[in-house]
Amino acid sequence: MGSGVIYGLTAALYGEISIEDGAVAQSNFHDYSALRMDRAPVIETHIINSMALWGGAGEPATPGVAPALANAIYAARGVRIRELPVGRYELGPGSV
Secondary structure, eight states: OHHHHHHHHHHHHHOOOOEETTEESOOSGGGSOOOOGGGOOOOOOOOOOOOOOOOOOSGGGSTTHHHHHHHHHHHHHOOOOOSSOGGGSOOSTTOO
16 A cells, blocks of 8 residues: 555656656666655555455556645635646645
């Protein structure tokens, strides 16, 4: 779950691939922005026994992160996020 949230935050905050001279400019993680541990939020996971058959547990965390982040920014700053990555937006002091 935690890694799914971090992956979703990375995509929402920084997920952008740029093209230079007809090729992808980012070649690996050294030149691709990712959420690092020192900036990651505390993540709490609560597992509820649904009595259903086993299934995946990590991937369901990823898709809801960007909309949740966008709604949290709107609630905190009054700025509607309409495009990703969020890092493009000027959100004031302490922004991403």
